[in-house]
Amino acid sequence: MLHQEMEKEKHLEGVFSFSLYRNNLSGKFFHSGREDEGLIGLIAARSKNNVIGKDGRIPWRIKGEQKLFRELTTGNTVIMGRKSYEEIGHSLPNRQNIVVSRTKKFEGENLVTAASLQEALALAKGPDIYIAGGYGLYREAIPYVDVMYITEVDLTVEDGDVFFPEFAETDFDVTAGESGGDEIRFTRTTYTRKEAKAHESCAAGADQDLSGPEQKVRR
Numbered sequence: 001m002l003h004q005e006m007e008k009e010k011h012l013e014g015v016f017s018f019s020l021y022r023n024n025l026s027g028k029f030f031h032s033g034r035e036d037e038g039l040i041g042l043i044a045a046r047s048k049n050n051v052i053g054k055d056g057r058i059p060w061r062i063k064g065e066q067k068l069f070r071e072l073t074t075g076n077t078v079i080m081g082r083k084s085y086e087e088i089g090h091s092l093p094n095r096q097n098i099v100v101s102r103t104k105k106f107e108g109e110n111l112v113t114a115a116s117l118q119e120a121l122a123l124a125k126g127p128d129i130y131i132a133g134g135y136g137l138y139r140e141a142i143p144y145v146d147v148m149y150i151t152e153v154d155l156t157v158e159d160g161d162v163f164f165p166e167f168a169e170t171d172f173d174v175t176a177g178e179s180g181g182d183e184i185r186f187t188r189t190t191y192t193r194k195e196a197k198a199h200e201s202c203a204a205g206a207d208q209d210l211s212g213p214e215q216k217v218r219r
């Protein structure tokens with residue numbers, strides 16, 4: 001077999017097994033008619049010292065920083081933890097909102113609640129799915145995401161209390177994109193998974209409860 005063909009076959013095999021794993025994780029993808037499955041992405045903004053939240057809020061306001069979030073998630077599905085949803089205070093328009101919570105139910109137009117990430121993925125209509133934080137959902141989802149859009153904010157936040165989880169950067173190709181902001185600058189960074197994987201190393205994390213504050217890490 002030609003080298004090129006072998007490479008292609010290897011690639012397809014990788015994509016196929018990743019897809020199967022995703023089906024296992026969500027339980028429903030395989031049977032839900034999502035043949036045109038979109039990507040699973042993650043979207044976050046973090047400070048230089050890895051802070052994503054402080055006192056229940058995002059500790060910066062930068063004009064234009066939220067634009068990418070809006071562009072990516074509109075027309076797709078956004079999955080967020082209960083505290084992140086409560087910070088926003090309402091469902092985001094023109095996209096499916098899934099709140100992950102074991103204690104509360106949020107229902108409405110384009111708004112549902114799931115008791116776990118797995119359930120959220122099963123409820124997701126897509127086509128693309130974006131994990132929008134906070135810490136526990138990011139940590140649980142990273143092994144399964146195809147791509148992470150992380151905005152690196154040029155700021156050091158003192159006393160932050162929620163951090164972006166540690167992850168294996170070597171699993172991703174990293175591309176720095178556009179910069180923006182006035183007083184506080186930011187750079188868009190895209191982490192694209194090097195190859196379809198998400199098998200062995202991830203399975204262990206799937207059942208863990210990672211939503212507790214003790215799991216939060218500093219960079």
Ligand SMILES: NC(=O)c1ccc[n+]([C@@H]2O[C@H](COP(=O)([O-])OP(=O)(O)OC[C@H]3O[C@@H](n4cnc5c(N)ncnc54)[C@H](OP(=O)(O)O)[C@@H]3O)[C@@H](O)[C@H]2O)c1
Pocket residue numbers: 043044045046051052053054055056057058059080081082083084085087100101102103104115116117132133134135136137140162209210211
């Ligand atoms: N910079 C950014 O990009 C960004 C993005 C998002 C959020 N944030 C910030 O991060 C902070 C909030 O994050 P957080 O980590 O504290 O809270 P969070 O993830 O938004 O919410 C935590 C809650 O979500 C539910 N939850 C999370 N994972 C779950 C799971 N696997 N299964 C079931 N339920 C789960 C639980 O709700 P119940 O207790 O109801 O069961 C948990 O208490 C805020 O400061 C927010 O502003 C920043």
